[in-house]
Each structure stands twice: as structure tokens, then as C-alpha cells.
Amino acid sequence: MEAMTTSAVHTPRGPVTRKDVARYAGVSTAVVSYVVNGGPKKVAPATEAKVQDAIRILGYRPNAAARALKLGSSETIGLIIPDNTNPFFSLLAHAVEDAAAELGYALLLTNSDGNLTKERRNIRNLASRQVDGVVLASVLFEPDLAALESAEIPAVLLNHGGKSPGFNSVGVDLAAGARMAVDHLIGHGHTNIALAMGTNTGHDYDLREEGWLQALAAAGLPEGPIVRGPFSREGGYAVGRRLLASADRPTAVFASSDMQAIGILRAIHEAGLNVPGDIALTSFDGAAEAEYSWPALTTVEQPVRVMAEAAVGALLGARRGEPAAHRTFPTELRVRQSCGCPAQASSATP
Incomplete structure (x- = not known):
């Protein structure tokens, strides 16, 4: 410990290097490397403690770029x-x-x-x-x-x-998840179930739409209205307003994301309607907001x-x-x- 106390008077002025830590702890640079990298060789507990003390006192920070170059990994x-x-x-x-x-x-x-x-x-x-x-x-x-x-x-x-x-x-399995949500609405007696479908940049076919179609077909029900919009609260709000304005207003909606469902909830509330009394709603994702919306959303939760x-x-x-x-x-x-x-x-x- 006497060597450590003496060294403390001569802490480096520039960036602290591995050599500085080795000199301060009274060990080789290889030993410092083993402590910093957790190997490949084992270091005696007392020696490791001296190196860790030197690192803490000097404020040594390993060079990430040099380490990445040596390990072949960032x-x-x-x-x-x-x-x-x-x-x-x-x-x-x-x-x-x-x-x-x-x-x-x-x-x-x-x-x-x-x-x-x-x-x-x-x-x-x-x-x-x-x-x-x-x-x-x-x-x-x-x-x-x-x-x-x-x-x-x-x-x-x-x-x-x-x-x-x-x-x-x-x-x-997007289709299976969507089917589960729509089947649940069918189980409540709904026969006019709309789909609020999110849009994507590539305009790719989303299997949540396929799951909605499969559930309706299996129950012998006609396809309800489909309204498309962004996967967002704002997108859901716009979709909700359009669904509410339709001549054949659905009694239930499956939204392809929780954020859309949150927007739909607002549109329904603003119209003076009740969820689920006037319009039932299910969604997809399992975000925390689904549990704390009002009413709380029945949602397909992803693991x-x-x-x-x-x-x-x-x-x-x-x-x-x-x-x-x-x-x-x-x-x-x-x-x-x-x-x-x-x-x-x-x-x-x-």
C-alpha cells in the first residue's frame, strides 16, 4: 500500500493509459489487461483488488476502439x-x-x-x-x-x-392473433365487425387482415367495413370518425394496433357513444396503454x-x-x- 500512496502524488495529467494503471498498481500491463477483460488468465484476488483501486483512483477508461480491434468485435x-x-x-x-x-x-x-x-x-x-x-x-x-x-x-x-x-x-402469427380477437367479438354476438387496418410503407398485405377475414368466414358472417390509416393514435382517431359516419355503423371493431384503438376510443367518446355498449373494441400488440385506457382494451399481446x-x-x-x-x-x-x-x-x- 505504501507504493500506492506514493504513486497517488504523481497521477498522470493527460488521458490515463493502461501503463499508468500498471505503474500505479505495481503490476504489468498484461495483468491490467486480464483484469479489464476478465481474462484470459486468472489474477489473484489481492492483485485484482489493487488494479481495480488504481482504475478507480486514476479514472481509467478502456479504449473501446482498441478493444474492438483486438477482439474483432465492437x-x-x-x-x-x-x-x-x-x-x-x-x-x-x-x-x-x-x-x-x-x-x-x-x-x-x-x-x-x-x-x-x-x-x-x-x-x-x-x-x-x-x-x-x-x-x-x-x-x-x-x-x-x-x-x-x-x-x-x-x-x-x-x-x-x-x-x-x-x-x-x-x-x-399475425393471422392467428387477429382471428382470436375477432372470434372473441363474435362470441359476444356481434355480426357487423369492422377492421381498422394500419397502412405500411411498402403497401404489403398484412396478415392481421387475413385473420379478420378467416374469423368472419368461419362464422358465416359477411365482411364488415375496412378503413385504413396509419398505425398511430391520430390514424386511429381518423379511422374511428370515418367508421362512425358510415351508413351501416359497425357494432364492433378490431384495430390492428393498440395505438389505433386509443384513437378510436376518443372518436367514439366524442360522438357520445359507449364502449362496449354501443361499439365493442379489440386491438393488437399488448402495449401498456391498452391496460390503462378507459375502458381498458382487450388486446392480442405479443411476447x-x-x-x-x-x-x-x-x-x-x-x-x-x-x-x-x-x-x-x-x-x-x-x-x-x-x-x-x-x-x-x-x-x-x-
Whole structure:
């Protein structure tokens, strides 16, 4: 400890280096490296404590760029989502960050704002930073990943509705989830069930629409009205107003996202109508706002944490040369009051 006290008088003036830490702790730079990197050689507990004390006192910060060059890894994963102000995508991003951190990776988050040009720019930016992989919730069913492919950076398509040959993808069975929500409305006796369908940049066919059609056909019911708009509160509000103005107003609505359903709720309330008495409502995603809207939304919940862990796992598997695959997870219907069911105990209740 005497050497440590003497060294404290001579702390470096410039950026602290590994040599400074080694000199302060009275060890070799190799020992400092073993402590900082957790190996490959073991260090005696007493020696490790001296190195950690030196790091703390000197304020040493390892050079991430040098470490990445040595390891051949930036230990960083890029994530691109359409909009992190959307509670569902916020939840998804948080889950990806947790899954990455569990494996020792940092997360670099970017937003595309649902814009194809911005999505492509984000992909190029992440490729230029040599991240270890990219998790992409794309605005397209088949996104342009040329920048990642040329840089040999693996990608996983997250929140993806179907197989994209040659790519890792993770999602849920959208059609089955939608069928579950519409079947539930049919079970309440509704025969005129509308679809509030979100629009996407690529104008791709969304399997939630297919699930709605399948449920109606299986019950021998005619197709209700379809009104399309953005996957947003504002989009849902506009869709709700249009549905309410139709000559054959539906008695129930299946909304393809919780955010649309929140907007529809406002439109119905403003019209002086009651949910679910006048119009019943179900939605899709399982965002926190669904539980705390009024009335609380019956929604098809996606297993966000499981999807995030699968996406990060697939990304690291791709780096090891594992073959690409599409992973599909089941959804669950969270029954609340907007469909006409009585209030149930909160999921937060022990």
C-alpha cells in the first residue's frame, strides 16, 4: 500500500493509459489487461483488488476502439425501430437492450420514423460503425440490407410477419392473433365487425387482415367495413370518425394496433357513444396503454421479451455461422372491458 500512496502524488495529467494503471498498481500491463477483460488468465484476488483501486483512483477508461480491434468485435448491436415514442416499440427496444446486455453487448438505438429513406440511412450508418449485428423492425416486408451484407454484418428482422428467405426473422402469427380477437367479438354476438387496418410503407398485405377475414368466414358472417390509416393514435382517431359516419355503423371493431384503438376510443367518446355498449373494441400488440385506457382494451399481446431474446440470440448465432430461420411465437388474448367482458383483477395485483 505504501507504493500506492506514493504513486497517488504523481497521477498522470493527460488521458490515463493502461501503463499508468500498471505503474500505479505495481503490476504489468498484461495483468491490467486480464483484469479489464476478465481474462484470459486468472489474477489473484489481492492483485485484482489493487488494479481495480488504481482504475478507480486514476479514472481509467478502456479504449473501446482498441478493444474492438483486438477482439474483432465492437460488442455493440444496432436496433432500428419505426418510432420509439410508440409504447409498443419502446417496450420492444427496452427488451432488446436487456437481452443484449445479458450477453455483454451495448445497444445503439435508431428510429426510422416509418420512413424508408431514413431506415436505409440508419442501416448505412450502423454498417459504417461496424456494429456486430443489426436488429431491424423494418417498414418493408423485404428490406434493403445490401449495406450490411457488403460489410458482412448479420441482421435479424424483428416484429416480422412471415418468412423472408435467407434472413433471420422473429415475429408472431399475425393471422392467428387477429382471428382470436375477432372470434372473441363474435362470441359476444356481434355480426357487423369492422377492421381498422394500419397502412405500411411498402403497401404489403398484412396478415392481421387475413385473420379478420378467416374469423368472419368461419362464422358465416359477411365482411364488415375496412378503413385504413396509419398505425398511430391520430390514424386511429381518423379511422374511428370515418367508421362512425358510415351508413351501416359497425357494432364492433378490431384495430390492428393498440395505438389505433386509443384513437378510436376518443372518436367514439366524442360522438357520445359507449364502449362496449354501443361499439365493442379489440386491438393488437399488448402495449401498456391498452391496460390503462378507459375502458381498458382487450388486446392480442405479443411476447415482447421472448421475441427480443430470440432476435439477439439469432444475431449472435448468425455470427457463429448458424443457418437463417424464421421464429414464430404465439400471442395471447388479454381480456379486459372494451370487448364487453366484465372488469377483471389488474395484472399488477399479486
